[in-house]
Amino acid sequence: MSPALGAHSGLYDTTATEADQRAAFTSGEVPVAVYGLGKMGLPLAAVYAEVTGNTIGVDIDPEVVESINAGNTHVKREPGLAELVTAVVDNDDLRATTDGEAAAEEAAVHVLMVPTLLTDDRQPDLSLLDEVVETVGAGLSPGDVVFVESTVPPRTTADRVVPNLSAASGLDPAAFGAAACPERTVSGQALQDVRGTHPKVVGGVDEESTRAAELVYGEISDNEVVPTSDAATAEAVKVFEGVYRDVNIALANQLARYNPAMDIDVTEAIDVANTQPFCDIHDPGPGVGGHCIPVYPYFLTDQYNTDSSLLTAARDTNDAMPEYTVSNLEAILDAHGVALESASVLLLGVTYKANINELRNAPSIPLVRNLRERGATVYAVDPLLDDWSVVGDIEPLTLEESTDRAVDAVVLVTPHDEFADLDWDRFDAPILDGRDAVNASEVEQPVYTIGGQWP
Ligand SMILES: NC(=O)c1ccc[n+]([C@@H]2O[C@H](COP(=O)([O-])OP(=O)(O)OC[C@H]3O[C@@H](n4cnc5c(N)ncnc54)[C@H](O)[C@@H]3O)[C@@H](O)[C@H]2O)c1
Numbered sequence: 001m002s003p004a005l006g007a008h009s010g011l012y013d014t015t016a017t018e019a020d021q022r023a024a025f026t027s028g029e030v031p032v033a034v035y036g037l038g039k040m041g042l043p044l045a046a047v048y049a050e051v052t053g054n055t056i057g058v059d060i061d062p063e064v065v066e067s068i069n070a071g072n073t074h075v076k077r078e079p080g081l082a083e084l085v086t087a088v089v090d091n092d093d094l095r096a097t098t099d100g101e102a103a104a105e106e107a108a109v110h111v112l113m114v115p116t117l118l119t120d121d122r123q124p125d126l127s128l129l130d131e132v133v134e135t136v137g138a139g140l141s142p143g144d145v146v147f148v149e150s151t152v153p154p155r156t157t158a159d160r161v162v163p164n165l166s167a168a169s170g171l172d173p174a175a176f177g178a179a180a181c182p183e184r185t186v187s188g189q190a191l192q193d194v195r196g197t198h199p200k201v202v203g204g205v206d207e208e209s210t211r212a213a214e215l216v217y218g219e220i221s222d223n224e225v226v227p228t229s230d231a232a233t234a235e236a237v238k239v240f241e242g243v244y245r246d247v248n249i250a251l252a253n254q255l256a257r258y259n260p261a262m263d264i265d266v267t268e269a270i271d272v273a274n275t276q277p278f279c280d281i282h283d284p285g286p287g288v289g290g291h292c293i294p295v296y297p298y299f300l301t302d303q304y305n306t307d308s309s310l311l312t313a314a315r316d317t318n319d320a321m322p323e324y325t326v327s328n329l330e331a332i333l334d335a336h337g338v339a340l341e342s343a344s345v346l347l348l349g350v351t352y353k354a355n356i357n358e359l360r361n362a363p364s365i366p367l368v369r370n371l372r373e374r375g376a377t378v379y380a381v382d383p384l385l386d387d388w389s390v391v392g393d394i395e396p397l398t399l400e401e402s403t404d405r406a407v408d409a410v411v412l413v414t415p416h417d418e419f420a421d422l423d424w425d426r427f428d429a430p431i432l433d434g435r436d437a438v439n440a441s442e443v444e445q446p447v448y449t450i451g452g453q454w455p
């Protein structure tokens with residue numbers, strides 16, 4: 001019970017003044033629970049704890065919970081995160097638990113940050129969201145607010161989350177608030193993003209929910225808080241951002257395919273085209289991975305009886321890039337007198353993005369499958385990866401071991417920091433620089449790029 005907030009410690013439909021609500025929120029009188037403590041959820045929970053002094057982190061993985069309660073951070077390469085987690089745990093501002101229902105009973109602000117992925121037939125998979133909504137519903141109280149930070153198909157908060165919360169709690173939907181407050185955070189800079197690199201978008205299922213979200217994120221974010229007309233609009237903002245990026249990357253990959261016929265360096269043309277403000281063509285590469293960009297288009301394509309051919313064409317273009325990369329490599333090997341079928345190929349970087357230990361939808365997986373189907377022997381180096389089981393039929397090597405292997409070509413798939421100062425000539429083989437990350441002027445071996453000129 002919060003004296004400042006009167007009847008209940010919730011922010012929804014309270015009679016307290018805005019000033020009293022802010023005071024209650026920042027003094028810990030409005031307990032917060034953050035559900036999902038992964039790459040996005042842990043930074044988010046740590047900032048909530050820093051602001052409120054009373055945040056419960058909920059995760060279904062006991063090892064995650066144990067690690068956090070020991071003041072440790074299982075999410076790596078996030079500047080400032082380890083220090084912040086240690087500080088908020090030591091100060092008892094943040095505590096973690098696997099008991100989501102107990103946390104839901106205690107909290108008045110519920111923040112959902114669990115994965116929203118795809119089923120095998122590429123439909124939105126909201127099963128983890130449904131599970132956590134059941135958990136929150138079991139402890140939901142009048143006056144509580146629920147913020148969906150996970151990226152979801154537009155209309156999910158209003159048409160799925162709220163009815164399920166009402167059913168699980170027995171509360172009338174008018175008794176609690178719900179808003180879509182999509183996470184606009186990039187791994188590798190998560191803390192600064194949560195704190196306000198970009199404006200924070202919030203949209204409630206009703207005006208009071210939007211108001212409560214504005215008040216909370218006005219304390220969490222240093223940037224402006226942008227309220228939208230409703231929750232579905234806020235959800236659409238996030239999905240549209242991701243779809244824009246997938247289509248734009250597909251444009252870059254389409255342009256790369258004009259080689260070898262066009263016989264130019266497409267990446268040079270793109271870079272120069274981008275020197276005027278109405279053009280922002282992204283970079284061609286061996287494919288589009290992660291659980292954001294290749295996923296979000298499917299939150300739209302089959303959900304409405306609307307032609308989505310542009311989005312599906314972009315997805316097809318990006319999904320074809322691993323195979324296109326192999327055809328590039330085959331031309332390079334051929335020019336160096338080696339048949340792909342009998343070649344030894346070294347891949348540098350396997351995770352979907354530099355310095356992030358995440359294999360979801362990683363282009364390296366179809367790339368390895370394609371190379372092996374063609375008969376090539378494949379080695380790979382990835383200093384971040386601890387579980388190679390899903391990568392395919394390859395021999396993982398350390399960077400040191402890789403120099404002892406006679407290989408016919410090297411493919412830079414993911415430019416981790418560890419490769420930044422590499423002596424590329426140590427491999428004595430042509431290089432296919434999939435992410436245009438190698439300074440070819442400093443390398444004696446021939447360096448090719450996706451979109452660059454073929455041999
Ligand atoms: N990773 C990104 O760059 C990024 C950026 C913006 C938004 N997002 C959104 O955030 C979501 C989460 O991404 P992430 O990178 O943090 O995922 P993650 O896989 O790193 O972490 C998810 C965590 O949620 C936990 N979890 C699963 N089900 C749970 C439940 N029912 N209750 C409590 N915890 C549960 C898992 O144990 C895991 O620790 C994404 O699916 C996406 O929608 C991701």
Ligand SMILES: CC(=O)N[C@@H]1[C@@H](OP(=O)(O)OP(=O)(O)OC[C@H]2O[C@@H](n3ccc(=O)[nH]c3=O)[C@H](O)[C@@H]2O)O[C@H](CO)[C@@H](O)[C@@H]1O
Binds near residue numbers: 241
């Ligand atoms: C808040 C949030 O959701 N943030 C998302 C997050 O997305 P993300 O972490 O999944 O990372 P991305 O950078 O989008 O990369 C995805 C894949 O696309 C490949 N790629 C990329 C650019 C390019 O020009 N050509 C490419 O081929 C790359 O190698 C990788 O495999 O950060 C982005 C800003 O970085 C955001 O815009 C995006 O909303």
